[in-house]
Amino acid sequence: MPERKGPRPGTAAATGDGLKLHRRPLRADGRGYSVITLRPGTPARFSTNRFHDTWHILSDLHGARLLGRLLWGLSFQRLPGTVVVIDRPHLDPNPFDAEPADPIVLVPAHLTTLTARAIRRLRRAAAEPSHGTVRWHTWGLDTELDRARRTLDLRWPEWEPPVDTHGAAIERTGGALVFRAPPSRLRLWAVDVVTLGEQWYHDMDYTYLHPVGRRGPCGSDGEVQIFRDYRLKVSAARTARREVLAGLPPAARPDDVNRLIWRHADTVRARRGPAVRV
Template identity: 55%
Template sequence: MPTRKHPRPSTAREAGDRLKLHRHDLRDYQVITLRPGTRARFSTNHHHETWHVLSDPHGALLLGRLLWGLSYQRRPGTLVVIDRRFIDPNPFDAEPGDPVALVPADLTHLPARTARHLARRCAAPGPPSGTVRWHTWGLDQAVRERRAWLADQSWHPPGDDYRRADVAQLGGLVRVQATSSLLRSWAVSVVVMADYAYDGMSYTGLAGSDGNLCRAEGEVQTFTDYRRRVSVAKVSREEVLATAPPSTSPADLRPLIWDQNDTVRSRRDDHRRGAGRSGPSRRRGISPG
């Protein structure tokens, strides 16, 4: 009798090489999306004239894999879309985030009209045309080399092609677009930035070093407590909207919600400490420890 094999863990929850992703064939485009069950979550916001892609360290690792694998695609019209199933309200004031489109500039042209069509489809993608394995060979080695260079300047990164790089909102999507070499450079930066987190936050710019060649104004920012921040911001927004006049503008609402975030966090922390003090051992008259 054959031995029963243990089920393999779902690759939808991983962020390593050979990810399983879905492929959607839409006219002249091959759209790659995450599979249902993927754990990572993202959001976006526009602040200080910069579009931010927001997540936690796990999401950043997945994003790095997506950028790296995309840089090696050869089929024209290929792009990756992080659709609304994986987009949270942003973790600052809970305004809705936008889907994210990762575009290889030397392979795919994404005009505004097509972006609007994709944004509508992103609300609920239909059945996929197939499943693909997302190869990211070479990323781990590139990360090791970048870390060595950052540590002692012993390695010199190759020059990047900044032409057609751009990070902007287009037709309801945040389009992250770059040439293949720059997509790979961004992928490594996104993975490595976790090494330099400060107080649970890390970031890296999605831009080139030559302002004359690169119009990109983007940034990836992560928080170790990203999900908690999203949860707090959603509660804060609800509480502020419950008392604010209907005519209050979004620009006036944001600072009110930012202030309320502190109140909501403090209230949750107090509740957590109170729950700890009134645990079973205290009720039985037994002192902790």
């Protein structure tokens, strides 16, 4: 059999306009879908967790740039049933206690209806061979980023035009974490996510993803949080989980175990020494 071609390193790490993605058309739960996924060689990594009643997407600076482009491009799609799925191999255990991450599903509310049954089918499809490569265009994003940066100090909610919230929601269903919004809100999320890392605080930055309805103690149902040393945190959490579980009885409560892992991860990072800044 011919060897499957992988992406060139330069294109695999790209996060600009014209990003190459994979597409898989399929039917699930009586509807047609166009499933967009990252290519296997894409180096971006993500994780998820729930903390303070808020769903989090966790990554680093590169992941934020890519996620923002995905959101912006999704807002301009015209094909009903289009959906973006981020699943393995682009998921890490979370960088705190190494619990497994949920797949991330990005949904344009004006185009796509998703049931839990359809999501489970889409997740399986994401692991199957793709039907080809598509170019993910994000025209207008750079212009909007410039505008947002110029008006950053003037962005009071009452001064901004209202953003459509019809169909917007952040929820876990079908074994995946679903972020669903209409075009104007997808674009708002995109700008906020792409500009993460421009104001670091203790090597961390975050932005809330405001849909509608209930708000958690953090002020939103969703949040994207990035870390300069995200990958080192993931590695330390993996080691901490392995070491903690090796010394605990099988009947230990999961919440207690995760708290122990969270604390022990600090010990693992200290044992390894400070991160080297590039």
